[in-house]
Amino acid sequence: MWFLGAVLGAVLAAQVHSELWIVGALLGGLSGWSVGSRARHRAEERFRVIDERLQRLEATLQRLEQAAPASAAASSAGTGAAIARDARPRAAAVPAVSVTLPEVDAAAVDAATKVLPEATAPMTPQSPSPSHVRQEPAPPRQEASPVWERLLRGNPVARVGVVILFFGVAFLLKYTYQHVQVPIELRLTAVALLAVVLLAIGWRLRVSREAYALVLQGGGVGVLYLTIFGALRLFGVLAAGPAFVLLLAVVALSAALAVLQDSLALAMLGAAGGFLAPILASSGGGSHVALFCYYAVLDAGILVIAWFQAWRLLNLLGFAFTFAIATFWGVLDYRPEQYASSQFFLILFFLMYVAIPVLFLRREAGRFERRLDGTLVFGVPLISFGLQVGLVHEFPYGSAWSALALGAFYLLLARTLWARRSAAQPLLVEAFLALGVVFTTLVIPLAFDGRWTSAAWALEGAAMVWVGARQRRLPARLFGTLLQFAAGFFFSQDAVVPAGEWPLLNSGCLGSVLLAVAGLFSAWLLESRRDDLLRRERCLIGLLFGWGVAWWVGAGLHEIDRWLPYAWQSNATLGFCTISCLAFAALERRLRWRLARYPAFALLPSMILLALTMVFQTAHPFAYLGYVAWPLAFAAQLFLLYRHEAAGQAWLEWQHAAALWLLAAVGAWEMAWTIDRLVAGRAVWALIAWPLVPGALLLLLAWRGERLRWPTGAHLATYLVKGGTPLILFVAAWFVVSNLLSDGDPGPLPYVPLLNPLDLAQAGVLLVAGTWYWEVRRLALRPVAALPPSLAWTVAAAAAFLWANGILLRSLHHWGGVPWQLAAIVRSDLVQAALSLFWTLLALATMVLATRRAQRVPWLAGAGLMAVVVGKLFLVDLSNAGTIERIVSFVGVGVLMLVIGYLAPAPPKGGSS
Secondary structure, three states, rough: HHHHHHHHHHHHHHHHHHHHHHHHHHHHHHHHHHHHHHHHHHHHHHHHHHHHEEEEEHHHHHHHHHHHHHHHOOHHHHHHHHHHHHHHHHHHHHHHHHHOOOOOOOOHHHHHHHHHHHHHHOOOOOOOOOOOOOOOOOOOOOOOHHHHHHOOOOOHHHHHHHHHHHHHHHHHHHHHHHHHOOOOHHHHHHHHHHHHHHHHHHHHOOOOOHHHHHHHHHHHHHHHHHHHHHHHHHOOOOOOOOOOOOOHHHHHHHHHHHHHHHHHHHHHHHHHHHHHHHHHHOOOOOHHHHHHHHHHHHHHHHHHHHHHHHOOHHHHHHHHHHHHHHHHHHHOOOOOHHHHHHHHHHHHHHHHHHHHHHHHHHHHHOOOOOOOOOHHHHHHHHHHHHHHHHOOOOOOOOHHHHHHHHHHHHHHHHHHHHHHHHHHHHHHHHHHHHHHHHHHHHHHHHHHHHHHHHHHHHHHHOOOOOOHHHHHHEEEEHHHHHHHHHHHHHHHHOOOOOOOOOOOOOOHHHHHHHHHHHHHHHHHHHHOOOOOOOOHHHHHHHHHHHHHHHHHHHHHHHHHHHHOOOOHHHHHHHHHHHHHHHHHHHHHOOOOOHHHHHHHOHHHHHHHHHHHHOOOOOOOOOOOOOHHHHHHHHHHHHHHHHHHHOOHHHHHHHHHHHHHHHHHHHHHHHHHHHHHHHHHOHHHHHHHOOOOOHHHHHHHHHHHHHHHHHHOOOOOHHHHOHHHHHHHHHHHHHHHHHHHOOOOOOOOOOOOOOHHHHHHHHHHHHHHHHHHHHHHHOOOOOHHHHHHHHHHHHHHHHHHHHHHHHHHHHHHHHOOOOOOOOOHHHOHHHHHHHHHHHHHHHHHHHHHHHHHEHHHHHHHHHHHHHHHHHHHHHHHHHHOOOOOOHHHHHHHHHHHHHHHHHHOOOOOOEEEE
């Protein structure tokens, strides 16, 4: 059928004009398909009705069979017998009713359906109760598509004919204008009379031939549109004022006819004719104002019809024609000087087609709970905004202001509809709210760079996470999380783009802060609703938290690196870390947020790392406002430890100890730089400064640590053992290194043994170590207190021996002129002789004292030292025995050994160690 229609349409159209055969083929094919579809639809409808009636007939007979035994049991015996006699032949006749589908006539089925209940009425004294009758479910009815139901209703052949007539009239007007010398007024009057005749005939036949009448009326309305617009634009016989009055009258007439007769087809035919009229009658010139005023009148008619009828197809038809023609005109003919009028019409059309879905929903709300004209709701703003961007592309930030105005309009509209819930469904409110949020979000990428766009997306992702958490929707939470990660990715792609000329107040910093806030807010929200999350989803909490912290830290470090000189960056970073950790501590306490504790306690590791980097950047830690940053950092660390004071947390104990180590290191570094600067770079003065701060801290802990309530009193073992042991090892290492490497030059002061700065500092180190060890032993603090006392005495004796030798060597260097070099010291006869005599005296004193106190181990130590001296004399000094120093050493050592033999002839037996 469609093929035949296409061929006939092509042939007829070719007779009018050779180039119109394609249009004719399309129209003919559509007409043929419409007629064929209608025929098939009517045949299917006929068989469906027959099948439904047969099913109802069989269901009725089945209910009668089931009701007969129940009625017989409830009635008397005589009545039951009579009923049984009447029922037997009836039951026997039941199978004979079944017929085949082709032999059943519709009229016979209707008659049987009506007669059957009347025939069975005398048989049953009482109608069965509803509880005994089983209701058979009606078979599902296959509804035709509403669109095709409306299109194929009535007379499709007449519809096609009136469309062809419409095109023919249009072509006739153009042909007569070009070839026939008849007054144009007469021609237009004739065409208008033809339209009036079609309207009159259609109105006359509206009752007897409804479908045919509607087609004629639609054709008449379309011809009137064409005639008036041709008189205005093509021929110029009508002024603009009277022409638009006539057009308004035609619009009102078509709308009234469509509403009065409840005819969507009439409304669509009239609207289509009205929209096509200027296109068909156009000669390529004219004013766009006249064209859009004409379309505004047509759209106003559609808007009025929407107040009375919920005809979605009519609304879509007007929307498609209006915005399609406006788009083509904008692409082909728009000029910047036409901006004002174009902007007016765009706003007018936009407002009209925003109002139509609201009216549509108002009409449909009672019948369809969740009906929404999505094409107009979402299509109108998208197409309108695209046209608006084309209009304002020459204005600075024109697109951004347009998006802002559009977003504000939809948000206000959603608020208004929500306040009047009886006039709108929540679904439409949600749609307008979503459009408002989308267009408001578009303001940022249109007005700012990509960083602001990414930041806005991150905030929108956080909002999606919030909605998903509140409504317990997993897809919303996952989408919000992925949107934040995507925003961070695109944000990083713009790293090379200039961010602004102000510190902190630039897109790079503020964008990173917004990304951080979005991630942290999402993490806190999911943590607070942890029980509502899936088990696998809980890993997102830590992931989002780390994401937010990373963006926060990255924002601060990037600003410091960008705006501050290299030398100032370490202390500025220290200040930033201090403030950040205090902020996280406040969040942890105020929000009861467990995860915020971890970045709060990252202050101490940050301080340690920054102290290590400062070694390569600055001469001392208090440079470049370090005297402000470091005290504040240590105060903040102490505050954090006090705020999170809790028993049984080992990592907090290590935080106390590590803070003590860092304080000693930074203090020693600053003290060494200060003293070295004051004495103009003398080596010994800078050297003796290193143990001052650690020694002072150890001494303070040993003397006053127990008396301070917090922190040392509450964590005495931590400060004395965990914190004090590394400090003791440090000062011990300093003690050994200074004795071996430093000559103790106190310049500008003269060198005096035991009274020079180095010897005094070493004596102080020994005093501090002894005091610390005594306090730890007194308090029985393990594991130091568990060491045997003999080990401590051995270490003390070794330290005293090293110190005494250092004093001797430094004295020989300053007073004997021996160079402070290892090779010179080894080859010096004076040094060798002095060492032999000094070690012999030490051995003598040790053995004598051990004999008097009956201590075996010290005596053996002295004897061992004496053996070393003897071996040294015969292995080293004997080679140069001719020098006076070697002779003195031999004689002296021999005399002292005789004294030792007299005073301590043998080691004590059974003595203590």
